[in-house]
Amino acid sequence: MRDPIALVVVARDAVPLHARLLTTLQATLPRVGVLDPGVFACDLAGTEELLGTPAQVARRVLARCARAGARASAGIAPTPFVARVVAERTPPGEVRAIDDGRTYLAVLPIDVLPVDEKTHDELRLLGLVTVGDFADLPRGSVFERFGSAVARAHALARGEYGDMIRASAPPRRLRARRAWDDAIASHEQLVFALRVVVDEVARALARDGLAALRLDLRLDREGAPPLRLERTVLPPTRESAALLRSLRWALEERSDLGLVVGCALEIPEVEAARGRQVGLFAPDGARREEAIATARYLREKLGPGAVLRARVADPDARLPERASEWVEVIA
Known part of the structure; x- marks a missing residue:
């Protein structure tokens, strides 16, 4: 049991x-x-x-x-x-x-099964009144007559089908703050200073097994209102380098930084971390340097010949397989 x-x-x-x-x-x-x-x-x-x-x-x-x-x-x-x-x-x-799930369900009316009303009516016409009546039917016969959805309900009735509980990560708001004695005026200096803040939130993400979906950066400025920058992170990541790169691109779009004396970085939305796929068609991934950096990393990890790209070999070829070829990416 x-x-x-x-x-x-x-x-x-x-x-x-x-x-x-x-x-x-x-x-x-x-x-x-x-x-x-x-x-x-x-x-x-x-x-x-x-x-x-x-x-x-x-x-x-x-x-x-x-x-x-x-x-x-x-x-x-x-x-x-x-x-x-x-x-x-x-x-x-x-x-x-x-x-014992099957024993408990056996005496209950067949209405408890997660099937549509038409199927319920058909089961009643067959003389099936309780879940136990339905569970006693042969598996193969249920599948052949009703299809996969009702076959799944049949497995539930027999206490054999354990649905996976799909859980989402609880909402988290990760924050990190810094203040600087000397005001920062250039983009390059600011990106360098932000690295410490980004590393802090990246460690928190890694510790909890999460990946950032959005970034919210507030820059405190001398003699000016705070400047807020929001970024959507695609694909979601917990890698410090990728988060910093996203912020750098956001800063490059602004020419009015002024004199920055402090910052607050917040991750308002996260998801459970998963295997990473290069997002070449995503806003934060459609950058040549992202693809090059990823190719270099994979080549170091997997060795020569592991990272390939398609190249047009003969645009006039009559057979598609002869029109292109795979060549190694050496960035």
Whole structure:
């Protein structure tokens, strides 16, 4: 028997409180996903030593939801689908845990399955009344007659399909500030001075496994109002060099810097860091120096012959494969 690992919290009539509840749960739980407005899921696998038993975690979560003004219930089960069904059938303020999802679902009406009304009607015409009736059908027959969507619902009914909880990184606002005794008047000096600030936020991003989506730079100026610069970072990154390069391009577009005596750099929007793809068609990536720097880096890491580009060899060739060839990029 599989240990319960999925926690689903259902808040009744809490759509207006959705954002507040999400923030509350993200501060309490790992990997919080949103199934629907007011319905949240969390994967508790491997967290018992750190957070306590799933039931203890659920009770703490419900207490926080109550303080936020929401009437919520919690379900704990091997899969998110079963946990949600349990939570929806549990009174507000209470927690219920289920070990065997298939047994629990078997006696419930077939309406709980996530299929369209037409499919529900067809299943009833076949004499299927409960989830257990549907779960007892052969897998292959369900797929052949109804297709993949209903086959997925069949797997849910059998307690076999564990939906991945897709969690987004909680909103973060990372900031770094600096002030300088001597005013900075040139672009080059300012970019050099900003490196320390950028390195600080880059370390914070790396520590939390995040990548910056936007940059907000405020420059405090002597005898003039602060100057604000906003940049969208495409592709999102946590690399200090890429963040500094984006700010440098923003500064190059301004000729009215004045005398800068301080700065504040903020990352108002982030996402979970992931594998990086060179954004040659993005505003911050469509620069020749970005492509050259990336090619050099890959060549150093992977060795000669690893970074190639297409070159037109014969524009009049009758066969496409003879019209071009691959050559090594040596920047």
